[in-house]
Amino acid sequence: MPLNSDPIGFAHHDHASCVTDAVASVEARCIAAGLQFTPVRKRVFEILLEEHRALGAYEILDRLRDEGLGSQPPVAYRALDFLTKHDFVHKIERLNAFIACAHPHEVHTPAFLICRDCNAVAEAETNLTQGRLAQIASATGFIIERAILEAEGLCPNCIPKSEPA
Amino acid sequence: MPLNSDPIGFAHHDHASCVTDAVASVEARCIAAGLQFTPVRKRVFEILLEEHRALGAYEILDRLRDEGLGSQPPVAYRALDFLTKHDFVHKIERLNAFIACAHPHEVHTPAFLICRDCNAVAEAETNLTQGRLAQIASATGFIIERAILEAEGLCPNCIPKSEPA
DNA sequence: TGATATATGTCATAATATAACATATCAACC
DNA sequence: GGTTGATATGTTATATTATGACATATATCA
Numbered sequence: 007m008p009l010n011s012d013p014i015g016f017a018h019h020d021h022a023s024c025v026t027d028a029v030a031s032v033e034a035r036c037i038a039a040g041l042q043f044t045p046v047r048k049r050v051f052e053i054l055l056e057e058h059r060a061l062g063a064y065e066i067l068d069r070l071r072d073e074g075l076g077s078q079p080p081v082a083y084r085a086l087d088f089l090t091k092h093d094f095v096h097k098i099e100r101l102n103a104f105i106a107c108a109h110p111h112e113v114h115t116p117a118f119l120i121c122r123d124c125n126a127v128a129e130a131e132t133n134l135t136q137g138r139l140a141q142i143a144s145a146t147g148f149i150i151e152r153a154i155l156e157a158e159g160l161c162p163n164c165i166p167k168s169e170p171a
Numbered sequence: 172m173p174l175n176s177d178p179i180g181f182a183h184h185d186h187a188s189c190v191t192d193a194v195a196s197v198e199a200r201c202i203a204a205g206l207q208f209t210p211v212r213k214r215v216f217e218i219l220l221e222e223h224r225a226l227g228a229y230e231i232l233d234r235l236r237d238e239g240l241g242s243q244p245p246v247a248y249r250a251l252d253f254l255t256k257h258d259f260v261h262k263i264e265r266l267n268a269f270i271a272c273a274h275p276h277e278v279h280t281p282a283f284l285i286c287r288d289c290n291a292v293a294e295a296e297t298n299l300t301q302g303r304l305a306q307i308a309s310a311t312g313f314i315i316e317r318a319i320l321e322a323e324g325l326c327p328n329c330i331p332k333s334e335p336a
Numbered sequence: 337t338g339a340t341a342t343a344t345g346t347c348a349t350a351a352t353a354t355a356a357c358a359t360a361t362c363a364a365c366c
Numbered sequence: 367g368g369t370t371g372a373t374a375t376g377t378t379a380t381a382t383t384a385t386g387a388c389a390t391a392t393a394t395c396a
Contacts (some may be wrong), residue, residue, distance in 0.1 A: 016311060042393075044343070063383070078346055084386065088343095094177055099264030099321070102352095102383060117304055119313045130307045135303070139322065142295045147327035148284045155320045156264070157304065162312035207362075228352070243377060248353065253374095267352060267383095334390070337396105344391070352383065360375070366368090 016121075016128060016161045028106065032073040034095050037085070041092065046075055050085040051106060054095055060103035060127045098127055100156045105129070112171045122160035123168065182327075190220040193271065197259050206257065207232040211240055216271060219260055225268035225292045263292055265321045272293070286326035288333065292324070303334045 029052060036043035053069050054061060067082040074110070076082070086104055089095035095104050096116050108129040117132040132155060143150050160168055194217060201208040220227060225304050230246040240246070251269055254260035260269050261281050272281070273294040282297040297320060308315050327335055 016313065042343075044392095046344080060290040076345075078344095079384070079387095080346080081344070084343080117307075119308060119311065119315070121313075122316070128311060128313070130304065132303060138297060139295065139320065142282075142286060143322065143324075146284065146293060147330070148286075148293070148322075149324045149330060150284070150322045151287070151324040153320065153322035155304065155318065157308065157313075157315045157318035159308075159314045165312070165314060188396075209361095211375080241376075242351070245355095245377080249374080286377075339396085340394080342391100344375070345389085347385085347388095350383100350385070352381100354381070355379085357378090359377085360373100362373070363371090365370085 016126060016163055021058065025052060027053050035092075037096075039092075041088075042046075046070070046081060046083045047088050050082065051089055051094060054089075054104060054106035058106070060098050060101050060105040060125065062103045066104070071149070077126065096129070096154070098156065099154070101125060101127075115155070117155040118157065119159050119161070120156060121164055122158050123160060123164035126161050126163070147167055174196075175330050183254075186223065190217060204257075211235070211246060212250045214238065214240055214251050215247065216227060216254055219254075219269060219271040221268050223271070225263050225290065227266075227268045231269070261294070261318040261319070263321065264319070266290060266292075267322065280320070282320040283322065284326070285321060285323050286329050287323050288325060288329035291326050291328070 031047065032051060033043050033048075035041075041064055049070065050066055053066055057083045063082045063086060064077065066086070067076070067079060070082060072141070086095065086097075089096050090104070093107060093114065095106055096118075097104050098118055098120065100118075100120055105118075109116070109131055115132050117130045119128040119130065121127075139153070194213065197216060198208050201205075214235065215231055218231055228244065228247045228251060231251070232241070232244060235247060238244045244300075251260065251262075255269070256260050258272060258279065261283070262269050262285055262286065263283055265283075265285055270292055274281070274296055280297050282295045284293045284295065286292075292336075305315070305317070
């Protein structure tokens with residue numbers, strides 16, 4: 007299934023500097039944390055930033071292959087493992103796809119609005135682990151380490167198509 | 172990957188009547204809604220209730236095959252599509268697995284606590300679409316139709332193992 | 337420099353999921 | 367009761383997503 011072709015969120019934006027800014031930010035964080043931001047990892051991150059949409063691992067791999075950076079699935083998956091582990095990139099489980107984090111700061115609990123029509127994905131910040139869920143977890147004795155919320159529906163661009171008059 | 176072998180939630184419970192109760196409840200809802208609760212669909216639902224844990228589609232298919240109810244993947248996937256579509260069963264995207272709904276009433280927004288050690292899954296009720304996320308969605312013009320929250324961490328049974336001493 | 341950990345290249349295959357199409361069953365109406 | 371259209375099932379084949387395993391290379395640091 008081809009994933010959507012619409013930019014991040016559901017509105018267009020000035021895309022010029024956000025790629026280099028995000029790369030620089032992550033580069034700095036890797037240095038600070040003693041992590042290796044290797045060429046493949048960096049390139050995968052850049053690809054996701056440039057596309058600004060959710061990409062499947064094999065779409066990313068195709069790009070890497072075209073650029074001579076690796077041709078086998080583990081190359082892409084390893085880079086994605088690294089990037090998702092450190093929250094530079096998020097996996098959209100609903101789509102089996104990956105998207106660059108829109109909030110280039112600390113570890114957080116992302117919430118995604120996923121359009122079922124065009125597969126556009128918007129990322130929102132939440133405090134999910136601080137509300138009712140945290141109460142339930144602590145009452146149960148469960149320790150939440152990571153959480154993700156995925157909401158499916160219709161984005162502003164696709165609502166008109168679904169309600170034709 | 173074998174999924175966990177621990178019962179629902181993280182505490183054991185009297186399991187005797189919950190299967191028949193849930194089946195009866197869903198059966199009634201199907202009749203009321205004009206849905207066909209066919210033998211395969213019913214059996215898949217029962218299997219999930221009996222196991223009371225997240226099962227992969229192919230684990231379910233193995234069971235169906237043993238019972239002569241179908242041997243090809245589409246059989247299992249179609250039944251699961253039906254059951255998830257109507258919220259009788261939820262898909263745990265994180266695990267590519269399915270679990271019978273613990274709240275046999277209306278359509279809702281489930282939240283799952285998934286143990287990363289034993290893969291046990293507990294389902295909690297939430298009001299996710301009524302809080303901050305709903306504000307973001309409506310401000311963006313996004314219509315949320317379904318949402319799911321998946322939290323990963325350690326369940327009460329596995330915390331001791333991870334903190335040895 | 338040597339030892340250890342970390343990362344990459346590659347082959348093979350596992351695990352998850354769907355397309356397509358023929359057949360069967362159901363629901364509802366005449 | 368038979369016809370019709372919708373819904374569900376059986377089956378083959380294949381697509382898509384992901385990982386195991388092992389050799390090689392590169393980085394880190396004592």
